Structure formats: C-alpha cells, structure tokens
Amino acid sequence: MPFATTPLAQAFAFIPMYVSALVICDLITAVLLFGQFSVLQTPALLVLASGYLFTASATLVYLLIFPGLFSPTGLFGSGPQTSSAMYMFWHSGFPLAVIGYTLLKDKTTKPRKLPLRILASPRIAIASAAVVVLSVVVGFGIFATWGQAWIPIFLIGHRTTSTGRMFLFGVWLLSLAGLVGVWKKRPHTVLDIWLQVVMCVWLFDIALAALLNSGRYDLGWYVGRIYGLLAASFLLVVLLVEDLKQYKRLFQLSVKLSAANTVLANLARHDSLTGLANRRFFDEYLAEQIAIANRFHRPLALILCDIDHFKSFNDHYGHQEGDACLKRIARVLQSCSRRPADMVARYGGEEFAFILPDTDLRAAAQVAEEVRAEVSRLEISHAYSSAGSCVSISSGVSELVSSMKASQLISAADDFLYKAKGLGRNQVVSAWANI
Known part of the structure; x- marks a missing residue:
C-alpha cells in the first residue's frame, strides 16, 4: 500500500x-x-x-x-x-x-x-x-x-x-x-x-x-x-x-457397488446351502445352451439326480444331518463337473441336475454313472433305504433332439429318473442304456 x-x-x-x-x-x-x-x-x-x-x-x-x-x-x-x-x-x-x-x-x-x-x-x-x-x-x-x-x-x-x-x-x-x-x-x-x-x-x-x-x-x-x-x-x-x-x-x-452387485448376483443365482446353481440360474442356462446347441448343431445332454429315500433319512437322522448330506453330495457332483461349460444345479429339495453342453447321450450316461459311484463311496450311513445301507442316488439322462424345448428335455430326463427308481434305485437309466 x-x-x-x-x-x-x-x-x-x-x-x-x-x-x-x-x-x-x-x-x-x-x-x-x-x-x-x-x-x-x-x-x-x-x-x-x-x-x-x-x-x-x-x-x-x-x-x-x-x-x-x-x-x-x-x-x-x-x-x-x-x-x-x-x-x-x-x-x-x-x-x-x-x-x-x-x-x-x-x-x-x-x-x-x-x-x-x-x-x-x-x-x-x-x-x-x-x-x-x-x-x-x-x-x-x-x-x-x-x-x-x-x-x-x-x-x-x-x-x-x-x-x-x-x-x-x-x-x-x-x-x-x-x-x-x-x-x-x-x-x-x-x-x-x-x-x-x-x-x-x-x-x-x-x-x-x-x-x-x-x-x-x-x-x-x-x-x-x-x-x-x-x-x-x-x-x-x-x-x-x-x-x-x-x-x-x-x-x-x-468399485464397492460392483463388488456388492457381484455378491448379490452370486447369491441370487446360487443355492445358499450347497453353493450350486439354483433353479432360476439352471433355467436360464439351460435355455441359453439349448439355443446354442440348436444353432450350431451341437449335442446337449441333461442329467437329473435324486437322493434315494431322502425323506426317510431326514425323518430318522434329523434335518441337520440331512443338510450335511446334501452338502457332501453337492461337493461330489461339483467334482464331477470338470469343464467350464458344465453346470451342476440344485433342482429341487434333494434333486440335482447336470447340464452337459457338447456331450452326447452315451458320454452323459458315463458321467451319471461316475457320479453314482462317487456318492456310493461317501458311505453315508442310511439304515432306512431300500437301495442299500448307505446313501445312494438314482439318475435319468436325456439328450436334446431337433426342435426339442427345455421342458421336453427335462421331462425326458425325469421319466428316465422315475424308471431308475422303479428298477430298485441306485442306478442310471437313459435311452442309450435301453437300446
């Protein structure tokens, strides 16, 4: 100044x-x-x-x-x-x-x-x-x-x-x-x-x-x-x-929202007990793989698995033991899913499903047989099963044919699953096995 x-x-x-x-x-x-x-x-x-x-x-x-x-x-x-x-x-x-x-x-x-x-x-x-x-x-x-x-x-x-x-x-x-x-x-x-x-x-x-x-x-x-x-x-x-x-x-x-969305998406698409894909994710993925298979004329197989007499297991051993059994079987199913495109899902209460892209009926039946054998090796005691002294599973296998819808593919696998149960359980039934 x-x-x-x-x-x-x-x-x-x-x-x-x-x-x-x-x-x-x-x-x-x-x-x-x-x-x-x-x-x-x-x-x-x-x-x-x-x-x-x-x-x-x-x-x-x-x-x-x-x-x-x-x-x-x-x-x-x-x-x-x-x-x-x-x-x-x-x-x-x-x-x-x-x-x-x-x-x-x-x-x-x-x-x-x-x-x-x-x-x-x-x-x-x-x-x-x-x-x-x-x-x-x-x-x-x-x-x-x-x-x-x-x-x-x-x-x-x-x-x-x-x-x-x-x-x-x-x-x-x-x-x-x-x-x-x-x-x-x-x-x-x-x-x-x-x-x-x-x-x-x-x-x-x-x-x-x-x-x-x-x-x-x-x-x-x-x-x-x-x-x-x-x-x-x-x-x-x-x-x-x-x-x-x-x-x-x-x-x-x-970044935080992206991580949270990933977690939420994972929770929304996976079963909270077993960690496998849930029914909603299964339906989405099956529809997607059917579209791909039809477009590029590739084989696609589906396996439906059901734990034999699981209601009796829950009634006699308790629901906590039942949950532990589901988790162990889910880990076995996941270990048999070796390719990135394969999906294992919890389809229902004690029912599981395999989606196997680029897999024909014969190869899918072999996967189902491997899964059945691995579950038997767990030797989970089940004194109230008509199929044996240990927990076992029955499986039905179906293959996608031309113009088949998802519901038809699931229905075919479900029919073979019920045949497996009718034949005494603890076995795999498919169209190939019946030829």
Whole structure:
C-alpha cells in the first residue's frame, strides 16, 4: 500500500497476458459451475456461474477496447473513458452475482420449486443465462463506445480523477457487501469458504489497482491486477480439486457397488446351502445352451439326480444331518463337473441336475454313472433305504433332439429318473442304456 503510487514502465504486453489468463480461468470456472448446476439444478449456482461467465466476457471486451493495444484509443471507436467504464462495469457485475448467489442459497434444497419456469430444464437455463450475460456485456460495450458523451470523466491521461475514485469506491463497497453476504449466509459449504477468499482478494484488487494508486502503470495498478488473476484462479483450483475428490469417491463407490452387485448376483443365482446353481440360474442356462446347441448343431445332454429315500433319512437322522448330506453330495457332483461349460444345479429339495453342453447321450450316461459311484463311496450311513445301507442316488439322462424345448428335455430326463427308481434305485437309466 505505501508504494502503490510508485510509477513503473508501460508494459503493453502485460494487459493481453493478464486478460488471456483471466478469461481462461473464468471460463473454466463457469463451465464447472454450470456443470454443478446441471446436476443440482439450484438457482444459486446458476447465478454464480453466470457471474463468472460475465467476468470472462467483460474482460475480453475490456481487452479489445483498452487503449494502446490494438489501436491508440482501442477498437470499435473507443474513447479515453471507454475502458475505465468497462472496468467499473466488470467489477460491479461480479459482486452483484455473488450477492444474488447468497440471496438464492436457501432455495438449494428445493431444486424442483424454482422461481423461474425456465429453470426446469438445465440446458435451457444455461443457454438462457449465457444469452442474457453476453447480451448485457455486448450492450454495455456498445454504450461505452458509442455513448461516450454520457460517460463521466474517470481518467485524465493515466491519472484517476476524483469522480473516478468516487465510482471506484462504490464498486469497492459493492464487493464488500458481496463478501459480507457470503460470510453471513450459514452454514458454509466449501464453495462458500473459497468464495469468501475470492471476494477478499477482489477487494485487494480494486483497492490496489484503482483506489490506493494514482492511475495506470504504477505499482498498485500492476499488483492489483495480479491479485485479480489470483482471485480468478483460487476458486478454479478449489473446484478442480473438489471435482477430483468427488471423482475419487465415485470411483471407490463404483468399485464397492460392483463388488456388492457381484455378491448379490452370486447369491441370487446360487443355492445358499450347497453353493450350486439354483433353479432360476439352471433355467436360464439351460435355455441359453439349448439355443446354442440348436444353432450350431451341437449335442446337449441333461442329467437329473435324486437322493434315494431322502425323506426317510431326514425323518430318522434329523434335518441337520440331512443338510450335511446334501452338502457332501453337492461337493461330489461339483467334482464331477470338470469343464467350464458344465453346470451342476440344485433342482429341487434333494434333486440335482447336470447340464452337459457338447456331450452326447452315451458320454452323459458315463458321467451319471461316475457320479453314482462317487456318492456310493461317501458311505453315508442310511439304515432306512431300500437301495442299500448307505446313501445312494438314482439318475435319468436325456439328450436334446431337433426342435426339442427345455421342458421336453427335462421331462425326458425325469421319466428316465422315475424308471431308475422303479428298477430298485441306485442306478442310471437313459435311452442309450435301453437300446
């Protein structure tokens, strides 16, 4: 502050460099805020995003009409007061947007009850806001160039007049009002906290570059604009960091949800007691394999297995022993399913099913016989079975023939299963075995 009036050399490259960086920062910030609005659909975010779009467009117009860059007095017939008027317009519009943000902040919890009907569609709201902002900026730019006669004298040469300081002090008070408004509106979000930082730096910008200095190209003028660039960068950096954090949280949540969905899908498609595929999964897989077999003319076999006299086993040994028996037999069935495409399912209470793609009737009967033998080797005592002193299974085997439906394939295997039971149980019956 004590050195704000120190004169420095006129660095004409400073303004285009400063303005270019400022426009890029403000545009990116506006896009991020518009993106948040499209999700949350809160009018406060729409106003704040429009404020950043306003600063970006106003700054760009300020660059075009600044004297000494593209022409001695600026483009479009600008006069000596045009750039100063645009500077005050630019530095008044953003605090007004911040004040609008604070006034509308309470409405963020009711995104569907917005004051304007147009806000019901985020895309229309964003497009409308952009049109309004650009129209206002272009309109004031036209007024500042063509209506120079109505503009007060803010500068004489590069020196600020008392009138200019009075207007600038009003702009500074407007920025202070924006800061106080954000500070008083509680509770504070992360956006609110950093918006307060932005408004503080905004106050330093105006104070150093317009109030405490003597005019253009002195120390305060340069440093104040650097503060202004920092003000634009602060919120942008915070928004980018917050977006990165949100992306990280969403990614972690997505991984957890994916794992949970996998577990749920597994639970929904598998029997909780035996761990084998359940009836629903069996029906889906059988329909899929029948479609493949018919399309590519491949063999497909089905085995239905039933534990002999399992009701008597449960009645005499108890349901806990019955569950243990089912688990042991399920492990045997699973061990006999050696190919990735084969499926073993718990078809009913004590009934199991094998789906064997690319397997003909003879090979399927051999698998069924292997399963029967392996179950016998378990030697699970069953004193109440007519088929022997140990738990045994009976199986029926069927093969898919042309135009056969899933229900017909199951019915054929079921018929052979009942034949096996009628023949004394603990055996395998198929069409091949009867030839």
